[in-house]
Every structure is written in structure tokens, then in C-alpha cells.
Amino acid sequence: DVKVTQSSRYLVKRTGEKVFLECVQDMDHENMFWYRQDPGLGLRLIYFSYDVKMKEKGDIPEGYSVSREKKERFSLILESASTNQTSMYLCASKTQGSFGYTFGSGTRLTVV
Amino acid sequence: AQKVTQAQTEISVVEKEDVTLDCVYETRDTTYYLFWYKQPPSGELVFLIRRNSFDEQNEISGRYSWNFQKSTSSFNFTITASQVVDSAVYFCALSYNNNDMRFGAGTRLTVKP
Numbered sequence: 208d209v210k211v212t213q214s215s216r217y218l219v220k221r222t223g224e225k226v227f228l229e230c231v232q233d234m235d236h237e238n239m240f241w242y243r244q245d246p247g248l249g250l251r252l253i254y255f256s257y258d259v260k261m262k263e264k265g266d267i268p269e270g271y272s273v274s275r276e277k278k279e280r281f282s283l284i285l286e287s288a289s290t291n292q293t294s295m296y297l298c299a300s301k302t303q304g305s306f307g308y309t310f311g312s313g314t315r316l317t318v319v
Numbered sequence: 320a321q322k323v324t325q326a327q328t329e330i331s332v333v334e335k336e337d338v339t340l341d342c343v344y345e346t347r348d349t350t351y352y353l354f355w356y357k358q359p360p361s362g363e364l365v366f367l368i369r370r371n372s373f374d375e376q377n378e379i380s381g382r383y384s385w386n387f388q389k390s391t392s393s394f395n396f397t398i399t400a401s402q403v404v405d406s407a408v409y410f411c412a413l414s415y416n417n418n419d420m421r422f423g424a425g426t427r428l429t430v431k432p
Contacts, residue, residue: 211363216362242422247328247424248424249323249325249423249424249425250410250412250422251422252419252420295362297362297364299364306352306354306369306414307366308364308420310356310363310365311362311363312361312362312363313362313363
């Protein structure tokens with residue numbers, strides 16, 4: 208069964224901490240995405256990656272960075288976590304040229 | 320601009336009722352794709368359907384049906400004879416290329432026994 212795995216289901220971090228959210232897919236997908244989900248706002252794209260070492264900004268990249276050193280892993284980095292980054296974070300992947308997104312179960316991050 | 324509006328924030332129905340989830344979209348592109356996803360309490364988004372802008376045929380899949388009308392820029396989703404397992408957040412989404420999918424705010428559906 209194909210999967211997108213997000214390393215943590217729940218995470219609590221302090222303001223100012225550097226936070227790493229990890230996402231791993233086992234489908235050899237070229238494209239990977241990080242979304243943020245907030246009530247009333249739906250899912251908003253933070254960053255995506257076409258392939259290894261490639262990244263593109265989405266709609267709300269401020270305060271975030273990403274890393275894709277290996278094809279199967281796409282990391283979202285909060286350089287200095289702030290309370291307004293408290294949210295649900297969803298990772299997704301797909302084959303280049305397709306619309307078949309596969310989503311992970313999400314990481315609910317709370318910044319205190 | 321690409322935009323998806325799901326005006327219904329929450330809907331509550333009793334089991335076996337029919338329910339329609341509304342989706343209105345905005346786009347200047349002539350070629351685009353519309354999607355519906357289901358997000359159960361477990362959190363992952365589950366793909367339900369994809370429609371391209373050139374195919375206005377309505378689709379039925381079991382108790383689910385979709386009504387795509389370009390004239391009103393709508394892509395509504397109806398669940399017939401709802402069941403408790405249909406309780407979830409449902410998202411409508413729009414994409415005009417492979418890497419820019421815009422989601423609506425979502426509609427939380429609660430089906431009570």
C-alpha cells in the first residue's frame with residue numbers, strides 16, 4: 208500500500224525553536240508538497256519540490272524553508288517558530304505530470 | 320485569479336438524508352481541473368473525483384454524485400442516503416496546472432445516527 212508518512216502526529220514546540228517536520232513517501236514520486244490547514248482557510252501551499260534539490264515557493268512561504276536531499280524525503284523547516292505557525296501541516300506527493308496526489312495524515316503543530 | 324468557495328462551513332444531517340455540498344470556483348483559464356477530497360478524522364485527504372473543464376457530464380459513483388455546471392462555475396457534490404461513515408471534512412479544489420492546486424475552506428459534514 209502506497210504511503211506518505213509524516214514523522215509526528217502531534218508536536219508541541221516553544222516560540223523561537225527551530226522545528227523540523229519530516230515527510231517520507233515510498234512511491235518514487237518526483238513531486239512533493241507542504242500544505243498548511245487552518246479552519247476557514249482550507250489548505251494553503253507553503254512550498255513544493257519538483258525533484259531532488261529543487262524547490263518552489265507556494266502561497267505562504269514566509270517563515271518556512273524546505274529541504275529535499277533525497278527523492279523520498281521532503282522536510283519543512285520553521286527557522287524560528289512563532290505562535291501564528293500553530294496549525295495542521297499536510298505533506299503530499301505525486302508523479303510528475305499527474306494529478307494523483309497522495310496525502311499524509313498530517314502533523315498538528317502547537318507553538319507555545 | 321484562482322479561487323474556490325465553499326460557503327457551507329458545517330452541515331449536520333440525520334442518517335439516510337440526502338445532502339449537497341456546494342462548490343463555486345473562479346478561474347480565467349479555459350483548461351482546468353476540479354477535485355473533491357474527503358478528510359476523515361484520521362487526517363489524510365482521500366481523493367474522490369477529478370473533472371476536467373471540457374467534461375461537463377455529471378458523474379455518479381454509488382451514493383455519491385457530482386454536478387458540474389460551467390455556466391454557474393459550480394461543482395456540487397451530493398451524498399444520497401447519508402451514513403455516519405460519511406462524517407468528514409470535504410474539500411473542493413481547482414488546478415490549472417500540475418503544481419498549483421487551490422483548495423476551498425472545506426465543509427464539515429456530520430451525519431447523526
